[in-house]
Amino acid sequence: MTTTDGLVSRSLDVPGARLHYEVRGRGPLLFVIGSPMAAAEFGPLARAMATDRTVVTYDPRGFGSSPVDDPDGPSNPELRADDVAAILDALGSPSADVFGSRGGAVTGLAMVTRHPGRIGTLVAHEPPLLELLPDADRQRAATEDIVATFRTEGLHAAWMKFMVNAGFDVSAHGSESDGPVEPQGEPVDPEQATAEGARFFLHDLAPTTQYVPDFEALRASPTRIVIGLGAESGHLLTQRTSVAVADRLGVPTTDFPGDHGGFMDPTNGFAARLREVLA
Numbered sequence: 001m002t003t004t005d006g007l008v009s010r011s012l013d014v015p016g017a018r019l020h021y022e023v024r025g026r027g028p029l030l031f032v033i034g035s036p037m038a039a040a041e042f043g044p045l046a047r048a049m050a051t052d053r054t055v056v057t058y059d060p061r062g063f064g065s066s067p068v069d070d071p072d073g074p075s076n077p078e079l080r081a082d083d084v085a086a087i088l089d090a091l092g093s094p095s096a097d098v099f100g101s102r103g104g105a106v107t108g109l110a111m112v113t114r115h116p117g118r119i120g121t122l123v124a125h126e127p128p129l130l131e132l133l134p135d136a137d138r139q140r141a142a143t144e145d146i147v148a149t150f151r152t153e154g155l156h157a158a159w160m161k162f163m164v165n166a167g168f169d170v171s172a173h174g175s176e177s178d179g180p181v182e183p184q185g186e187p188v189d190p191e192q193a194t195a196e197g198a199r200f201f202l203h204d205l206a207p208t209t210q211y212v213p214d215f216e217a218l219r220a221s222p223t224r225i226v227i228g229l230g231a232e233s234g235h236l237l238t239q240r241t242s243v244a245v246a247d248r249l250g251v252p253t254t255d256f257p258g259d260h261g262g263f264m265d266p267t268n269g270f271a272a273r274l275r276e277v278l279a
Contacts, residue, residue, distance in 0.1 A: 025050025035103030
């Protein structure tokens with residue numbers, strides 16, 4: 001399907017899933033990825049970058065329009081890295097630049113070591129790697145508690161607990177639609193929201209936050225790695241994790257407009273900053 005803004009939607013069968021991905025624009029290839037965020041949430045950024053880039057966004061397996069064969073099947077950064085590499089193969093491209101935010105930043109870091117040479121520049125925006133923190137034991141326990149809350153109290157309660165632990169002011173967030181799974185501004189089917197919530201809390205959250213990259217391999221990689229940090233993220237848990245990742249890599253963090261979700265604001269100059277960093 002091709003839309004009036006030049007977006008082309010495609011699908012790709014991979015082991016255990018069928019991936020939905022979207023291509024727009026012209027120029028050097030740029031993947032814009034998240035987890036659990038799907039392509040729709042990156043729409044504003046993708047459209048802004050597509051003026052001089054071929055931009056690829058996708059729905060991670062089990063989210064959006066990427067169904068999985070087994071809803072209880074595995075999900076981890078390595079598997080997501082394989083999925084991104086498979087899309088890259090389907091496009092016939094040996095490599096691309098990658099902007100990954102949140103869990104997508106972790107996917108990008110996994111891809112650098114799992115698929116060497118496939119990423120030119122990786123901009124890893126606020127990777128939530130909790131195992132790198134001095135209080136990793138407490139964070140692991142908090143994750144277990146969030147998962148248990150999902151099982152016993154449901155989606156809304158789990159999102160609220162997740163957001164409190166992440167550092168968000170939940171007084172300004174009144175429903176589970178404020179969680180990072182659902183595209184902003186679009187209605188979400190309650191049944192789909194529940195299924196995606198289960199996928200996130202039961203299968204994605206722990207493997208993503210407890211992933212520990214091979215930092216020796218990352219430092220030796222020819223991929224240029226940029227650790228992005230929102231200028232307004234100082235109160236968030238991902239500020240600490242971003243600094244921890246940058247320290248382990250021996251690089252500074254790189255400021256971006258906004259906070260953890262700064263990429264969703266088409267007016268804050270995020271795209272201009274990303275273009276500047278990629279250059």
